[in-house]
Amino acid sequence: MPLEIIRADITTLHVDAIVNAANETLLGGGGVDGAIHRAAGPQLLAECRTLGGCKTGEAKLTRGYHLPAKYVIHTVGPVWQGGGCGEEALLTAAYRNSLLLAEEHHCESVAFPLISAGVYGYPKAQAIRVAVNTISAFLTDHELRVLLVIFDRAAFQISEQLFAGVQAYIDQHYVDAHTDDRSLQLRRMERYAAAKRPAFDQAPSCCEEAAPYAAPFPGTCGQSAAEGSESDLQHLLQQLDEGFADMLFRKIDEKGMKDSDCYKRANVDRKLFSKIRSNPQYRPSKATALAFAVALELSPEETAELLQKAGYALSHASKFDVIVEYFILHRNYNIFEINEALFAFDQKLLGA
Ligand code: ADP
Numbered sequence: 426m427p428l429e430i431i432r433a434d435i436t437t438l439h440v441d442a443i444v445n446a447a448n449e450t451l452l453g454g455g456g457v458d459g460a461i462h463r464a465a466g467p468q469l470l471a472e473c474r475t476l477g478g479c480k481t482g483e484a485k486l487t488r489g490y491h492l493p494a495k496y497v498i499h500t501v502g503p504v505w506q507g508g509g510c511g512e513e514a515l516l517t518a519a520y521r522n523s524l525l526l527a528e529e530h531h532c533e534s535v536a537f538p539l540i541s542a543g544v545y546g547y548p549k550a551q552a553i554r555v556a557v558n559t560i561s562a563f564l565t566d567h568e569l570r571v572l573l574v575i576f577d578r579a580a581f582q583i584s585e586q587l588f589a590g591v592q593a594y595i596d597q598h599y600v601d602a603h604t605d606d607r608s609l610q611l612r613r614m615e616r617y618a619a620a621k622r623p624a625f626d627q628a629p630s631c632c633e634e635a636a637p638y639a640a641p642f643p644g645t646c647g648q649s650a651a652e653g654s655e656s657d658l659q660h661l662l663q664q665l666d667e668g669f670a671d672m673l674f675r676k677i678d679e680k681g682m683k684d685s686d687c688y689k690r691a692n693v694d695r696k697l698f699s700k701i702r703s704n705p706q707y708r709p710s711k712a713t714a715l716a717f718a719v720a721l722e723l724s725p726e727e728t729a730e731l732l733q734k735a736g737y738a739l740s741h742a743s744k745f746d747v748i749v750e751y752f753i754l755h756r757n758y759n760i761f762e763i764n765e766a767l768f769a770f771d772q773k774l775l776g777a
Contacts, residue, residue, distance in 0.1 A: 427692045427777030428560050428571050428761060430768045435574045436464035441532035442496040443489070444523045446540045449478050449501050451485065456543040457576070461497060465490040469497065482518035484526045496530060498523045502541030505548065513555060516541055520559040528567060536572040549582040557761045565689055575768070583769045591766050594751040598741045669714065669734040670705045676721045676731075691720035692760045692776025711737045715749050716776035722758045725750070745772040 435443050435457060445461045448454050451473040453462045462469055472487045476499075479485045484500040500523045503515035519540050527535040539556060541547035553573075560571050575581045582588075667675070677687050688698040693716055701707045709717075714735040718728040732738055739746040748770060752763045764774040 427694055428557070428564060428573065428764075429777045430573045430575065430764060430774060432575050433572075434460070434576065435536055435538050436460050436492060438536045438572065438574070439493045440534040440536045440570075440572065441494065442486075442498050442527050442530070442535045443492065443494040444484075444535065444537045444540070445497050445499045446538050446543065446545075447479065447499040447501055449481065451476050451479050451499055457538045461492070465492045465497065473499065482515040482522065484519065484522040486526050486530060494536070496527075496532065498526050498535070500540065502545055502547065505541065505546040508551075512541075512547065513551075516547065516552065516555045517559045520556060521563060524560070524563045524567070524569070524571070528569060532569065534570040534572070536574050538574050538576065550584045553581065553583065553765060557765060561761045568695070581769060583765045587762070587766060588769060590755075591748055591751055591770065595744060595747050595770070598750075599744050599747040667734065668705060669709065669731065670701050670707055672731055672734050673701065673717055673721075676723070676727075680721060682721070687717070687720050689720075690758075690760060691716040692764070692774075693717070693720075694777065709735055711735070712745075712773060712775050716760060718753070719749075719758050719760050719763060719775060722756075723753070725753055728753055744770060748772060749775070 443461065446457050448458070453459065453470055453473070468490045469487060476485050476487070479499055479501050481501045481503055484498050487497050487499065489495050489497050500519040502519045503510070503512040505512055520537065523537070524535070537556065537560070539549070539552050542549050542552040556573055560573065563569075564571065677684065684698065684702070685695075688695060691713075693713060697713070701709065711732070714732050714737060715728070718731050721727075721731075723731060729739065739750050741747055745767065748767055749763065752758070752766070757763070760775055764776075767774050
C-alpha cells in the first residue's frame with residue numbers, strides 16, 4: 426500500500442490511528458502532543474496516566490476519544506544530540522514499533538507527524554529520510570496505508586544536495602520554457618492565429634511537405650472523407666498499437682518482476698493495479714503512468730513510449746514533468762525520494 430506525504434493538521438484526519446510524538450512521561454507536552462491532547466479531550470490524559478510512561482523508541486496505544494481517529498499511538502523519538510548517540514536507530518525504532526502496533530490492532534490507515542523534528546531538534550532533512558526509509562521498508566511486506574503529515578512548510582526540507590540538483594535542473598529547463606523572448610512570443614501568437622483561421626484559408630495539411638502531423642496513416646492523402654471506406658477503418662482498428670496496459674505487463678515480465686513488486690515500487694494501491702490488470706483499456710493518470718515508469722526503471726525513451734500509450738508526454742512547460750525527468754535522467758528510481766522532491770517543490774506526487 427502506498428505512502429502519501431500530505432500537508433495537514435494530524436488531529437483532523439479520519440484514519441484508524443494517528444501517531445503522537447510524545448515524551449517519556451506520556452503526560453502531555455507541547456507541539457503535536459499538545460494539539461492531540463487538546464483535540465482528544467481530557468479522557469486521553471486519563472488513559473495515558475495508566476500506561477506508566479514509554480521509553481524512547483517504543484510505542485503505546487490508547488483510544489482516540491474526541492479525535493476522528495480511532496486510536497492514538499504514542500511514541501517517543503530521540504532528542505537530537507549531534508547524531509552520535511544512536512539517534513537514527515531510535516527514530517527508526519519509533520516508526521517501526523508504531524507501525525507494528527497499528528498492525529496488531531488491525532489498522533488499515535495510520536498517520537505520522539515528523540517525529541523528533543520539532544523541539545527534539547532532529548535535523549529535518551535527516552528526519553524525513555528516516556521516516557520515509559522506515560515506512561517504505563515496512564510497506565514492502567505489509568498492507569497498510571500510511572500518511573506522513575507535514576504541518577508547516579518550513580518543517581519540510583529535503584537534503585540540500587538533492588534540492589540544489591533539482592533546482593538547477595528546473596532553472597535550466599522549466600524556466601527556459603517560460604522565458605521566451607519577444608520574437609518567440611510573436612511567432613507563437615502568429616501560429617495560434619493561423620490555427621484559428623477558417624480551414625479554407627489553409628492548404629490541406631496532409632499535402633504540405635513539412636507539415637509535422639501530415640498524413641499519419643499511409644494511403645490517406647488525397648482521399649475524400651467519403652472515400653475512406655468502412656473496411657479501411659476496420660483494417661486500421663485491427664492494427665492498433667500495443668496499449669498502455671499491454672506495455673506495462675510486457676515490461677513487468679521482461680524485468681522478471683512480480684506484480685506486487687511493481688505496484689509497491691510504484692507506490693500504487695493494489696486495487697488500482699488490479700483494475701489495470703482486469704481492464705486492458707484502462708487509462709491511468711499521468712502521475713500513475715510515470716509511477717510505473719519509475720517502478721520499472723525505464724529509460725527516458727521507454728518512459729516516453731509508455732506515457733504516449735496513455736496519451737501523455739513530458740513537457741518542459743510543467744514543473745512536475747521537469748522534476749520527474751530529472752530523476753529518470755539521473756537513473757534515480759526511488760519513488761519516495763522523487764515524491765519528497767515533488768512535495769518540496771509543491772507538486773502533486775507519483776503513485777498514491
Ligand atoms: P518532537 O518533540 O518529537 O520534536 P514536536 O511536536 O515538537 O515533536 O514536533 C514534531 C513535528 O510535528 C514537527 O515537525 C511539527 O511541525 C509537527 N506538528 C506540530 N503540530 C502538528 C499538528 N497539529 N499536525 C501535524 N504535525 C504537527
